[in-house]
Amino acid sequence: MDLAHRSDNRKIIKRIIIRGNLILDTPTCLGSGDNDSPIDLALLRDNLNSNLALLTGSSIAGALRNYLRKFSKKDNQNDLRNDLVSKLFGDLFVYENEINIPDEKERIEKRNQDNQSLLIIDDSISTSPIQPELRDGVKIDSVTRTAEPKKKYDLELLQAGTEFPLCFELLIEKESDESSLLKGLAIALQGLEPVEGLEQGEISLGIKKHRGFGRCHVNEWQVWQFDLTDHQQRLDWLKFEHWHSGLFPDYPTHTSIAQALNVSLDEKDDQREFCKIDATFTLASPLLIRSGQASSDKAPDVVHLKSRRNGELKPKPVLSGTSLAGVLRHRAERIINTIGKNVSIIEDIFGSDLSKNKTSEAKASRLTVHESVIENYTDLVQNRIAIDRFTGGTLHGALFNEQPIFPNNETYLKLNFELRNPENCEVGLLLLLLKDLWTGDLPVGGTSSIGRGRLQGKDATITLRREEKTETFTIEKSSDNLVVSDAKSLQEFVSALNEEVNK
Template sequence: MMTQERLKRCHRPIAQRIIVRGTLILDTPTCLGSGDADSPTDIALLRDSVSDRALLTGSSIAGALRNYLREYQHGYGVEEQKGDRATNLFGGTRRDPEGEQSPLIINDAISSTIPTVELRDGVAIESTTGTAKKGQKYDLELLAAGTEFQLSFELLIEKNLSQTQKQALINLLALALRGLEQGDISIGMKKRRGFGRCYVKEWQVWNFYLEDPDERMVWLKFEHWSRDLLPDRETYSSIATALGVSLENEKDERDRFLIHATFQLVGSLLIRSGQDSTERAPDVVHLKSHRQGELKSVLSGTSLAGVLRHRAERIVNTLQGNLAVVNELFGFVDGKQSQASRLVVRETEIEAAKDLVQNRIAIDRFTGGAYHGALFDEQPIFGGDETRVCIELELRNPKDYEIGLLLLLLKDLWTSDLPVGGESSIGRGRLKGINADLIRLHPQNPKQWQIRQINGNLQIEDISDSSKSETLVKYDLEQFVKALLKELGKEV
């Protein structure tokens, strides 16, 4: 039941309104599903019914901001509680019938232009056979990287708030929007497989003090229907500067383990993208995506995650361990039970790769001759000395044995033992390690290691403690692998 105080309350006396606008730019393809069951694709893009432009709903933005703020202040996996700071900005939860209304208004955002749409397909893989599961293929529409949205927020500050409460509310808004500014917040579906990465490049802020009659008139005449930045208005690259606040005392409580590794492509790589739209296109071409207005070869997060999961299961099975270790890391769906992946796999662009069409033919294994009508051609990408493949992984709320499993996966990638993409049986997808940064972003004890391949020698360094010898650094990293063996019931 609502309290008598809330029942008596009939209005909110607003003393100040702060309007914030920003330009959001997509870094990677983004899936904003419409839920249309009659669409020719399984997951269709959500569009504005009037302009036919892509639509990013205010509820999606609010959910992403609220989730980021909760994780930043309490860490991953912690449910929001009554009285948390996030409720001051976003209002009460559904489980709190007496929760306050949100003082933050978030408008729907429409893409600046008619969007460029990419079609991607995917399939579930049977872990035991390594082949596609029957009836598990799907396709989806994605917004291309580079698509821009004009965001608009309005913060309502009530008259009865103290100066401290008012400042705390503005600080919360700045903290949440800084997550968008720095690219820490992804939007849309399949965010943990590289989709939906974005950032805000510039901000504009308006302050209206409604207790002043002249300010009220200015606010009434303001173009609220528009979302665009005004050319004669000062723009800011930092939302904290735009709002005039300092966020230096805000502590990040998220616990993360990051791997940023760079590899050289040995030979060729082929991640199937389906048939090209041109008449003379090869039967199979490597996956490409829009980057800076051009089609670039990419290593997709979905493909890499599938490869890593399959090898992780093989490692655990070899050690006769429980596959629950893998399921907790990569997520699972089992009937009505499911768990999201705690491992975020980014989609990255492949640098300085070359396309080359190859003609192939299927061979009859019985006769040793060619199958009739089985000639086909493919267009993989080939690597040279300058070709670079970057892999970015982020494990949230990591346990030591999970870090150990990721280090074993990194070792297999580094030594060309774990190919990525398709047709690995004919030598495609082999990588050779060049350098890697291992970063443990722990709230109390952050650490960073560097691995370098120099003149055929592997060098490992503890960046957070340069006084350690390489032997001690190797020993520290070996403890993670020993933790994995202990978790799987093996004596160390």
């Protein structure tokens, strides 16, 4: 038979349907790419009902595929052909030198090596109308520490608490390895389950995932399995209410997808390497991160950024991941320029774009900085005036008021950031950044020149996992003393940074 006209049908012997409700834990930006919108990045909405948000299946698939790829091996290993990723999500092999293959039969055989995805993921529409949250962003020049021209933008975000019904369907072919496919699917969906001690999963959706947006979780799963070789189960699959969205009220639910699929996962399956820092701080001075949108017409001229959490009506003040990441990057540049000349470590950690680095490709950030909620705070309004530097008197028309966050004896916030595939020198740089935040030498937010934005450390846990070995270091403030679990090992990371930047 001529290979050019051959068409092999997929011999599907089993179908597995999985459903769950996805809940957003932090604001999420699912951009539509609409250039006509008055907002730079507007939300993607349902065409039939513009009051509902749309979460596309391609966005879900990309997040699951990326999580499974990181879980299975390091990011710097590019051979994905024979692993769980290509078996479950498919793979497309492009041969750049295909034109140099004269034999048509050989070219067709190479094209037939493409794998189609066995996992069907439906688009999802939010269960409730959109209550968008608007955020302003601006790019800061690291030298002048002022806003770069024409680099201000605004985002339209979905509020935390928005729910999306998820539906997956896994196709099992006759000659496929069912156990391997189920294991890969269980690992991928496990990233949506809440992490122990937290209400959030490890997978994020939308843009700016490395800056705290798009955190989400699924609490319960429902699973149906249909053996298509059995006549009755074929009829059951045809009669299944595919049009019904969300969970079925009279069907059993599972909190673990691995148990629902009857799959056992081993800790050795997790090949990820990371350095996590979880630290608790208090405010040593007022904090002000400007919100671009006032809550009412009677609000002060400048108010602190607030965001809703867990469906609460009253928004809470937050330290945004974009603000904290920008502060950390600028201080990291200052540290590297002080002790050495090897500045490539900055782009390796925080990423780079093509606007400043035209000689190389853009890099995504390997550092994830999460958004932090400030608990037990005090709101006060301050009136300020601008002074004419020539006359020394009040500048006409320059009376304004601000509403920063003031600390009390119970104020605290938790900072969390994670670096993937860390080197010793990169861990050393993170430790120096943590030290500057801890001592209040590195202010966050705006108006730092008048004493705002100073933090004070209370305790920190540093988790380093490499080569299936996990090390944990703790730092704790006790009275006037600082208790460090293994100061010698932490100092070795800083020494590695000095050696690297002075090469």
